[in-house]
Amino acid sequence: MMRILFAASEIYPLIKTGGLADVAGALPVALRAKGHDVKLIMPAYKGILEKVEPIHKKTNLGNPFGVGDLILLETRIIENDTPIFLLQCQALFERDAGPYVDQDGIDYSDNHLRFGAFSWAIAMLAQHGHLIGWKADILHLNDWQTGFAAAYLKSWKMNHIPIITTVHNLRYNGSFEMNKFPDMRLSGELLSIHGLEFYGRFSGLKAGLVYADAITTVSPTYAKEILTSDYGDGLDGTLRAMRYKLHGILNGVDYEQWSPEKDKLIKQAYGVDSLENKLTNKLALLKENNLSEDPSKLVFGVVSRLTEQKGLDLVLEAIPSLLQKGCRLIVLGSGDKALESAYLELQQRYPEQVSIRIGYDEAYSHRLQAGVDALLIPSRFEPCGLTQLYALKYGTLPLVRKTGGLADSVFEEGEHANGFVFEHANQAALSDALLRSLACFEDIHAWREKQRNAMAYDFSWEGTTEKWEQVYRGLLN
Incomplete structure (x- = not known):
């Protein structure tokens, strides 16, 4: 002792x-x-x-x-x-x-x-x-x-x-x-x-x-x-x-706090054997944010400080082409005032597809993790990152830049692939990864396999x- x-x-x-x-x-x-x-x-x-x-x-x-x-x-x-x-x-x-x-x-x-x-x-x-x-x-x-x-x-x-x-x-x-x-x-x-x-x-x-x-x-x-x-x-x-x-x-990760099977803050509990129940959380999140409720469209999420360190200026550059393909974006965070304004402007341009909430709300972050399909973490550097570890447990596939703790926990290739990874901190590399995630989402079997892999990781x-x-x-x- x-x-x-x-x-x-x-x-x-x-x-x-x-x-x-x-x-x-x-x-x-x-x-x-x-x-x-x-x-x-x-x-x-x-x-x-x-x-x-x-x-x-x-x-x-x-x-x-x-x-x-x-x-x-x-x-x-x-x-x-x-x-x-x-x-x-x-x-x-x-x-x-x-x-x-x-x-x-x-x-x-x-x-x-x-x-x-x-x-x-x-x-x-x-x-x-x-x-x-x-x-x-x-x-x-x-x-x-x-x-x-x-x-x-x-x-x-x-x-x-x-x-x-x-x-x-x-x-x-x-x-x-x-x-x-x-x-x-x-x-x-x-x-x-x-x-x-x-x-x-x-x-x-x-x-x-x-x-x-x-x-x-x-x-x-x-x-x-x-x-x-x-x-x-x-x-x-x-x-x-x-x-x-x-x-x-x-x-x-404290799985007493962050587990979709135990989480009292989300609409419906689910686990690796009941992944279909994740859809209830997705539809509830879309409804809460007044976004069009189409389960067939990929929903990206962000829970982050809005700073260039987190690569969130890159998301602003890369996401419009995905929105034009029908995807959704739900953001929770605060930080640089210029980035906050740019995200709010994006919401004005795509009011049925984009929801921006400035600030931090612990309960809402749980609902977001459970409700989105993929979590964007395109950091220029990331000492560890916890949101990707939470996302994995919720079967929400992280899309990350290969740096720091993101590189240690998210893998795109191999039998234990659990997300999407890009190397260089630029719009082109992020856009390629976004398109790969969309292609995977449209193949339900490939997406489910990655979800099951993600949820199997133990970062307790x-x-x-x-x-x-x-x-x-x-x-x-």
Whole structure:
């Protein structure tokens, strides 16, 4: 049994902006099911206390950053009974907009201080947890928002527990202008190219990489890609120097949440032996979106941030020719305002075939996964991707670009083919894949075979958890 402190800036079902929340909500639960003592830590954003059990215990950590007391609240997540520490500081975390950006989608100007204070509290709990009755064996950090914790532990020059940093997306490196560094209460000794310095700035993610004992990414292919200048986002040199401690472990899926046989959020449950019932969900989704209800037409779906990283500008270029062949497109997402406007304009041009919903709605994302025939994920890069793993379980065939976790989970050829894959991030390659998917859809036997293959894949956390245990034990040994 290992005691693991798992730190993340968002955790489902408490708060979610992306895949990090899904992983942080599921991996600790899977580890606890294996008998490990895992506790979470996350900021107490506005409204979070309504989603957990009444607070069991409060520990005041003082006011080291001059913004108000940092108070550690001990409680449990109601849905899965997982113990969690919430860091409360009204000035830093209780804001009306999202966890990272304001109402206009702009990063909070004090994010360095917000997540510096969060990281400091993580480090304090990792180093001095025995003072409140629980001492971790391992500290598991996730992304830049927790990376400064490794720097605090380094700067305190004390023996500390092993640190793992998981990179969910290298592009979000949490870098800030040097004039903000004095706010951090960190030693200037750390500001070197072998430390926090990042092209004249300082970076939370680099802190997490440099001072960790192990680095993981969320798929084996992404672990290789980020060693190159094309995918390394300026950190490839740092990562090549540390490749000896780099591991790629594909994310898992919580099939209690994401399984068409158990899903209470969809119109009709179905499984691999009752695939014909998927049609009920398709017709219900078309009706919900006021689209013409023709089951013989291929329906493409998108559940994504609307950004160029996700390749969704390519969809805008390639999809009109498919719409002219009678296909449908249903999109759920938000992101770049220009892309949002372009998708809404596409909906105006094809009101009976295209539905665009700006924003995120968890229940609707389940209905979309169950209702569409194919899910488009044409990402320019994709560390892991979870939507394709969900889609496979729902017999919704992913159409993906061959990169990162998409390359590790979706295959067009061979006896276990489960989707459609294209290589180059351009309109021509995507258009070819779209046409191949349409041709396959028109051959019901070929389509059904791919659906059955897709649903047979097991990306549950159980298998993945064993790989995590190996990494943890390797550090402790």
